[in-house]
Amino acid sequence: MEQRHLGRTGLRVSRIGLGTLTWGRDTDEHDAADLLKTFWEAGGTLVDTADVYGDGEAEYLLGRLIEGLVPRRDLVISTKAGSVPDPDIRVDCSRGHLLSALDDSLARLGTDYVDIWQIHSYDPCTPLEETLQALDLAVSSGRARYAGVSNFCGWQLAKAGTWQLAAPGTRTRLAATQLEYSLLQRGIEREVLPAALDLGIGLLPSSPLGRGVLTGKYRNSTPADSRGASEHLAAFVAPYLDDTASRIVDAVTTAADGLAVTPLQVALAWVRDRPGVAAPIVGARNSQQLTAALSVEALSLPDEICRALDDVSVPVHRYPDHDWSTL
DSSP states (O other): OEHHHHHHHEEEEESEEOOOTTTOOOOOHHHHHHHHHHHHHHHOOOEOOTGGGGGGGHHHHHHHHHHHHHHHGGGGEEEEOOSSTTTTHHHHHHHHHHHHHHHHHHHHTTTTTTTEEEESSTTTTTTTHHHHHHHHHHOOOOOEEEEESSSSHHHHHHHHHHHTSSSBBBBOEEEEEEEEOOTTTTGTTTTTHHHHHHHHHHEEEEEETTGGGGGGGTTOOOOTTTTTGGGTHHHGGGGGGGHHHHHHHHHHHHHHHHHOOOHHHHHHHHHHHHHTTTTEEOOOHHHHHHHHHHGGOOOOOOOOHHHHHHHHHHHOTTTTTTTTTOO
């Protein structure tokens, strides 16, 4: 699998990443082992997790598999901290909580360091400089090699990235930002993506297949074994089952038919090769699904197909993104 630099850093990651959102909950150890082995054998290196996935079980499971299945040195492990299972708080990005959470993540993963450590969400109740100092301490102590943020909007990412660049050698530049990005969700193109490109921050798109909808499996019904039928994830899929999404899925299916490939391959190739993207994060239920996603490695979409998909899925961005005189 092709390797790409993560933003303006020396870190190289596989251009498809493996997600672990369902590990320890809907994905058991046997299936997780099959997924990790399939990914590793295909040349994949980037594995993405978080301390709240499966209430910590995803990290614990990944740690067990690293120990006995795949060499630690062959993987680029990314985890996150800051989300908390408290409905009244939900986010705690205080320095104390973050650093404690990192120690807990390392214990569950059974490793001395993570390659990428990300703030899971912006915390409006904690000064941003305090949150970012936790990243600096994690990197300077060797517990994290690179740092990033997740789910930051445009101004939040620009502020954080600029703050880190203001003191080179003292603060750790942001290497990555992780947000949802697909043909069904192009909102980051308004401000987040331009900020990331300007600051040299690599984008790690989550849900690159539109929460599974872009595979076309929901066109006629909801499969009983799909996430759309899952007790935990049905509400996660539901927003992308509307008429607008249906038109985009139809276009992806038409493109796939013309290229003699699958809708999954078309949708994943589109987001993988967007400007600023380092590696889309793919979640799969089993090794067969993952193999289907990894088969996109050999596919590059023709320019005319990309333009057609851009047109059918284009988000509405007017003032102030466009020159006021053209409105």
